[in-house]
Amino acid sequence: MSVPVTAPSLYRNLKGVFAVHKHAGVTCSTLGNIILQKIVSDLGTYEQRPQKPMVKFVPRPGENNLLLDGKRRSKSSTIAERNLAMFNYVPANVDDLFDHPSVQGPRYSYEDFELTFGNMLDVLSSGIQLFGLQTTGKEMINSLSRLRFPRSYYLYGKFGLATTKFHNDAKVTERTTWDHISETKITRLLCMIQGSYRNAFIKSSNLDLDSQLAYEMASKGLLRPQTPTGPMIMDIKLHKLNPPDFVIDITCITESGQFLRKLIHEIGLELRSTAICTKVHCYRNAIFFDEDDSTFLIRELKADKLAEVMGKNNSNLISLFKEKRAVYFTASSALDEESNFPFQSNESVG
Structure with a gap:
């Protein structure tokens, strides 16, 4: 273009x-x-x-009389004189001053x-x-x-803390140890979370999984829940771990920021510790x-x-x-x- x-x-x-x-x-x-x-x-x-045009009657070029000069005619002028003066005006297109940017x-x-x-x-x-x-x-x-295109996020978390609203700006309610948490334990937990959501995801699509239709849609990544559901996780994995800080890469639909922050909190509880979400960053949305x-x-x-x-x-x-x-x-x-x-x-x- x-x-x-x-x-x-x-x-x-x-x-x-x-x-x-x-x-x-x-x-x-x-x-x-x-x-x-x-x-x-x-x-x-x-x-x-440009300014909008308007039609205005203007004097003929070269004409000169009291009416054309813009002066008020005397009461003693005859009807004939006034009619004659009217014929000395011609229509013309001029700029409409009411449409000037200084006015409008x-x-x-x-x-x-x-x-x-x-x-x-x-x-x-x-x-x-x-x-x-x-x-x-x-x-x-x-x-x-x-x-219902999926969106992908990086969830930044920190082990060892719990707050009232699951993020770092809220009031701290608990402090716990996190030394026992390893990359293997986190990965195993995330696989369990993904498996549970995947089963619910497929069941809510309302399709016969043995049909050609289900195969075509699944191969193109088009299976979507057809019944009213809450947030659905399509993929979740550990992106980075630097204890106590960690980053989760998650792809989901119909999610909310509060759901994602609470998910980090629940991951901490499942790992026998606590965790807060320090940042939620959306890095992919459909084709963007x-x-x-x-x-x-x-x-x-x-x-x-x-x-x-x-x-x-x-x-x-x-x-x-x-x-x-x-x-x-x-x-x-x-x-x-x-x-x-x-x-x-x-x-x-x-």
């Missing part, structure tokens, strides 16, 4: 899905307001649309944009936060939610990764770059949605079980 050179053309291209790095301690709504402020500010630096203010404001949140990271979490801009972005965010160039740092976000990246993201997401549908409906036609499919063909992709 060529870089727009005017504010109206740039505004028309500001639609779709994009990812921004969120820092811990910042709410999603605050981050959204900062993004809109930057977009509106950047649009104001580009060439704006900036051409673009917050009300010109519709911002939709994807995954809602809580205030204590950091990492990838998805946003949808305008109607196209809203529809794509909704499609991503229906497809922490280290991608398309994931913005808030200080580097510019309207022209945002429009360019959203164009690429929209193309990638549309291709992804088509691929997912192809798997569903290919298997469906073979088994004539379309009614059991989780996502229908009327899903909007913008």
